[in-house]
Amino acid sequence: MSRIKPLVVLASVCALSACSGSGPNRDPAPQTWQGVSLQVDTRPNPPQVGMNEIVLTANEIKRNIPAWDLIISIKSSEQDDWKQMIEDGRMGVYRRAVRVEPGERSILKIQVKHGNEEAELRFPLTLPQ
DSSP states (O other), rough: OHHHHHHHHHHHHHHHHHHOOOOOOOOOOOOOETTEEEEEEEESSSSSEEEOOOOOOOEEETTTTEOOOOOOEESSSSOOEEEEOOETTTSEEEEEEEOOSSGGEEEEEEEEEEEEEEEEEEEOOOOOO
């Protein structure tokens, strides 16, 4: 019984530290396409003017598994060419750096392809004042 108490305390501390953050999360709200939840995270967070790493996490909602078989492309301006995001293994995580600036470049355009299906989603970013 005495061994269980330290484990419970350790688990509680780890859980609470995972919930704490260094500031407000300014990532855009997740969006859904074809039963897949798509969440955009920025590095740094909040995004800064200039190049930012964009991390997109895709999960199949019904089966609660990573959606690793998508082709995801990104751009931050209509004048830019689509750049395919790099998939991080079969984990449903896709990465790419893009230029972020106030105005048009504060809205990420994400192109999602799966088989013959394709869509374009927009994720507005909140830049610090």
